[in-house]
Amino acid sequence: MTALGALRLPDGFTDVFTSRFVDVDGLRLHAVTGGAGPALLLVGGWPQTWYAWREVMPALARHHTVVAVDSRGAGLSDKPDDRYDAGTLADDLVALMAALGHDRFDVAGHDIGTWTTYALAADHPDRVGRIAVVEAMIPGLTPSPPLLGPVALNQKLWQFGFNRLTDLNEELVRGRERLFFGWQFATKAATPASIPEYAVDVYVDAITADPRALRASFAYYRALEETIPQNERRSRTRLTQPVLAVGGALWSGTYAVDTMRLATDDVTGVILDDCGHYPAEEQPARFTQVLERFLAGEPADAATTAP
Template sequence: MSSLRLPDGFTDVFVSRFVQLDGLRLHAVTGGDGPPLLLVGGWPQTWYAWREVMPALAREHTVVAVDSRGAGLSGKPDDGYDAGTLAADLVALMAALGHDRFDVVGHDIGMWTGYALAADHPERVGRLVVVDAVIPGLTPIPSVFSPAAVNQRLWHFGFNRLTDLNEELVRGREHLFFGHQFATKAATPIPAYAVDVYVDAIVADPRGLRASFAYYRALDETIAQNEQRKETRLTLPVLAVGGARYSGALVADTMRLAADDVTGVVIDDCGHYVAEEQPARFIEILRDFLGGRSASELPAR
């Protein structure tokens, strides 16, 4: 982590580590003391997306910020990018770290994984926080001829699912393609050095670009799983956080289709990348929820 720009004192608390599972190596950054808290990032990011909130959370939690299969320094096998397999990976990771029960915060495709974790492994997850995304197979499918503003947010779903052409078009232009994602989804610009960390992690591994699209190529499987998952409603407390200038209340609306105890929070002046755009506000919200109050008791903001 010495080459990364990090908050003061970060490396005094956190360590980078690899955990070897059955045929898969996962990378995580861990630190802190208290009840375990798993942070699951989104596309096309790594554990680094949580850097601004991790020190505060580590004062009250043992924090595990993971690179999921296919991301960052974790292994990039040819398959296993459906939400169910990603969730099973993280149950195995947390067990290997000595955590049989834990809370989960998932952003973007990490929200898909977080939902699968809570649904498939209810005995493992205490509280679930989902951040600024929709869930394929749960959220109603938008029309092909959606308004331009909706298409601007969601066009990458179709592009990323292509078999080969997307890789051919993006290879050598990764900073253009992924940089556009960050530039158009954030209300407060993500620092250039952070965008470089995410894009360079994809470029550095010859399997990185393929793996970055693999989550979307597995969507048929993930959708089929979620259509089964939603038959059994979640009963654990769920906090659904959206950026006012991106997904907003749609995050909570999505989770209410699958869970009974949901509180929605919409953060003003915020786009898709809540933990980086509004870290102080996000920390406050997480502390309230993770501190023991049920979602139904937590005042919406």
Template sequence: MTRLRSLRLPDGFLDVFTSRLVEVNGLRLHAVTGGDGPALLLIGGWPQTWYAWREVMPALARHHTVVAVDSRGAGLSDKPDDGYDAGTLANDLVALMTELGHTRFDVAGHDIGTWTAYALAAGHPERVGRLAIIEAVIPGLTPSPPLFGPAAANLKLWQFGFNRLTDLNEELVRGRERLFFGWQFATKAATPAAIPAYAVDVYVDAFTADPRALRASFAYYRALDETIAQNEQRSKTRLTLPVLAVGGALWSGASAALTMRLAADDVTEVVLDDCGHYPAEEQPTRFVEILEDFLAANP
């Protein structure tokens, strides 16, 4: 709870949610949990932590037991040298939910959290009821863009190549974390100030507080060859569970739904107006309405 008290959070947040470290298979994962009802696992994206879900968690907790996780390498979770492929990350979170007492649960993933969310649904169908994919480009499902693509596409995807570099990217970013990550939020959201400065500080502090954090964040991208090969195999068996695909009109738009229709039979598409890459932070009220409607729908 001490960790939570140091953060700027919605009113009443600390009355509902608890911060905890959970040991799973020799790995400590950090999760913020609270609420009552069917379990809902929230998996954040790059370069964020569980904190990306703060604005939507209280409303979701009225009808769900919410588990907002720092996946391996992120936030307060352990940062081992390896294990950043989607399959291993999915296995981490299956073990986490088992340890927390949730046999079956729904999953929402954002950004690179969609890589893990898809691997969870495809690799552990007996555990996942419904899947929400937010602002997704999923390697191995999404067709690779051309090297000399349009400038707009390069603006959205350039970090894939940069983040996969060995060592040089860490040397270039270390000491300039506020510039590098601040630029990500300012350019990918609907407006430069849509992600408030205090939230950017939380994300940047997570990198500067732990010397292993920068390497771990790039490790997701350095493991892409393995994740792509896994997803090419996963895509041979189509998902039959309900899938919600959400995009921000000012960033990915319908791309999340186009991606998931390559892998799933039952896809609900939503594009949020006046929204960039971060729906849960930019449009929290509308996002909760959409997600709740999807989770509450009849099978």
């Protein structure tokens, strides 16, 4: 991973945002922060870093103090051997936001970042305001799919089993990271070129540059042994925060809103047309508009609201 000035970023990005490290409870976390207004925490998915939010951060920073974080195990943050369950990841980020001076904040999470977002809302309701979950499947809340489901479903979820393996997956992927992770982006986005090669390089380089990173990238999935029973307990109490659930029409569709309706009655569901698994990168202008309207308490566009 390199300094902000060495990355391809939207014009004026480095005039607004700063890369920084914050020590919390013996853990060093990396975040990119900037803007002014109510605090908004952005939590990325697998196998990405804070960089996944780059296209939406400048617009969001006009009305929010934006904190795009590398969770433990990702990007430039520390990669300890253990404690990758959702509850611990949420505790990390509460401590991070407190260290940055934010006692209360909104959260948007994508992919496995939604696991942390759900835990933040459920475990720290006094700290978390509105939450947005993007392309969410939350183990322990979402019903588990069948072992031998349709081919299309297997195409979307096969990595859950593979990533939970012990040691073998590292051996199979090490030295082939560009093939393995590049395939994820090429097949989950609306088109193979929707996530540009330079962005894929940033994500793959973050994993190959640190010998601990590949193991850490699988650790979130191995920790599902702890996260699933945590979420089963969380699901017994309905969330009190308003929730925005966003899906890409070409990937998970209504899956996010269906999932979050299991957790709360206050769900705004939005499906983005011509979008795959990565709304903040594939449809940044539309995604920003939807997120901003939600954070401001405005109704969603009826044309994009899920049934």
